[in-house]
Amino acid sequence: MRKKLLLLSILLIFALSGCLPNLDAQDEVVQEENNNNKNEEKAIVPKYQISEEYYRTLTPFRPSGARGQAASYLNSRFDSDEFEEGLLRISQKNFSTDQYIFQEGQYLDSETINEWLRSLNPTEPDVDDGASIDEKKEAKENAPKYLAHILEQNYLVQEDDKVKLEGISIGLALNSVYYFNIEGNRFETPISNNTIEKEGKRIAEEVVQLIRGVEGLEEVPITIGLFKQQAKTSIIPGNYFAYATVKSGSRSLEWNNVNEKYVLFPSKHATDQYRDDAERFSRFKEDISTYFPNHNGIVGRGLYINNELQKISIDIDFQFYGKTEVIGFTQYLAGLAVEAYPDYVILEINVKSVAGQEAMILKKPDMKEPFVHIY
CATH class of the missing domain: 3.30.300.190 (GMP Synthetase; Chain A, domain 3)
Structure with a gap:
C-alpha cells in the first residue's frame, strides 16, 4: 500500500509540473541490419526531445563493441569525456539533432580498433637487445605513437517504420605527449602542434580508406574530427582542432578548422x-x-x-x-x-x-x- 501511495505521489508531482511522461510520444521501428547485426530488431524512437542540443537515442540502448576503451586509452577522465562530447558537437555540423537519431558505433569493435591503431601508428625500428637505454630511447622517439584512440558514432534517420544508418562520425584522439617505458624507466616526448595536425590529417586519410572497406559503410557520409589530448598531468581536457567531411561514396576529405579550447x-x-x-x-x-x-x-x-x-x-x-x-x-x-x-x-x-x-x-x-x- 505504501509503495502504491508513493507511486501515486510521484505521478502527481510529474502531472503538476507538466512533466508526466507521454507513453504515446514514441514510435516502434525496425532497425535495418548491419555487418554486426544480421537480424532486424525492433526499437523505440522517442518523439520527445529534451533540447536541440541533444540527439534522440534508440531504446533499448545498444552499446558499442568498443565500449569503455576511451577511458582506458586516453590520459584522463577529462579527455575521455570531452573526446565523446566534442564529437557530438562536431557531428551537429553535418547531422542535425532534429533529423538524425544517435547510436553508439556498431561497426568498429575493440578488435578492429586495436588493429587499426597498430597499423596507423609508426612502426618502431628494430633495436638489438644489447643496445643501451639511450639507443632504445632514441628509437622510440623517432617512431612515436601519434594516435591514441578511435571513436565511432552512428547517426540514423527514420523512414516510416524503419531506421537506417545515414551518417557516421569518427573521432581520432592524438597524443600531445608520447609516454613510454624502457627497462623500468619512464620517458615522455612532447609532440608539436604542427606535427599533431600533419600526422592527424595523414591518419584521417587512411581511416577513410579503411572505413570504405567495412561492410555497410561503403557509401555513408563521414564526419571525422581530430582531437588533441592533454598531458597526463593536466587538469583541463584537450580539444578538437579540425574536422573533415566526406560525402556519400567519396574518399575525399574537405577540412575545416575548429576553434575550441578549455x-x-x-x-x-x-x-x-x-x-x-x-x-x-x-x-x-x-x-x-x-x-x-x-x-x-x-x-x-x-x-x-x-x-x-x-x-x-x-x-x-x-x-x-x-x-x-x-x-x-x-x-x-x-x-x-x-x-x-x-x-x-x-x-x-x-x-x-x-x-x-x-x-x-x-x-x-x-x-x-x-x-x-x-x-
Whole structure:
C-alpha cells in the first residue's frame, strides 16, 4: 500500500509540473541490419526531445563493441569525456539533432580498433637487445605513437517504420605527449602542434580508406574530427582542432578548422587572455570565501568556442560538518549562480568533500532558475 501511495505521489508531482511522461510520444521501428547485426530488431524512437542540443537515442540502448576503451586509452577522465562530447558537437555540423537519431558505433569493435591503431601508428625500428637505454630511447622517439584512440558514432534517420544508418562520425584522439617505458624507466616526448595536425590529417586519410572497406559503410557520409589530448598531468581536457567531411561514396576529405579550447581558472593564461572572465571568476571565489571560508579549493574549467565562453564547470572542495551546512552552502551557491555569469553561459557547479559528491548546480541559457541537487 505504501509503495502504491508513493507511486501515486510521484505521478502527481510529474502531472503538476507538466512533466508526466507521454507513453504515446514514441514510435516502434525496425532497425535495418548491419555487418554486426544480421537480424532486424525492433526499437523505440522517442518523439520527445529534451533540447536541440541533444540527439534522440534508440531504446533499448545498444552499446558499442568498443565500449569503455576511451577511458582506458586516453590520459584522463577529462579527455575521455570531452573526446565523446566534442564529437557530438562536431557531428551537429553535418547531422542535425532534429533529423538524425544517435547510436553508439556498431561497426568498429575493440578488435578492429586495436588493429587499426597498430597499423596507423609508426612502426618502431628494430633495436638489438644489447643496445643501451639511450639507443632504445632514441628509437622510440623517432617512431612515436601519434594516435591514441578511435571513436565511432552512428547517426540514423527514420523512414516510416524503419531506421537506417545515414551518417557516421569518427573521432581520432592524438597524443600531445608520447609516454613510454624502457627497462623500468619512464620517458615522455612532447609532440608539436604542427606535427599533431600533419600526422592527424595523414591518419584521417587512411581511416577513410579503411572505413570504405567495412561492410555497410561503403557509401555513408563521414564526419571525422581530430582531437588533441592533454598531458597526463593536466587538469583541463584537450580539444578538437579540425574536422573533415566526406560525402556519400567519396574518399575525399574537405577540412575545416575548429576553434575550441578549455581554459583553467584561476591561471595566468586566463588572466592574460580572458581578463573579464578571470575577474568574474575571482569575484565569485571571493564571495564564497567571505561567507564560507572552510573550502579547500575552487577550480573552474571554461570551454571557449570561437573565443567566446560557452560553458564553465566549477569544482568546489569543501570541509563540511553536517548536512545542514551542505544545504545552506548549496542554497547560497544557487543564488550566486544566477548572478555570477551571463545567461548565455552554461554553468555547472560540483560541490565535493572527502566523502564524495555533495551537491550539483546547473544553469543553462533556457532555464529561469538553476537546477539544484543535493546528494
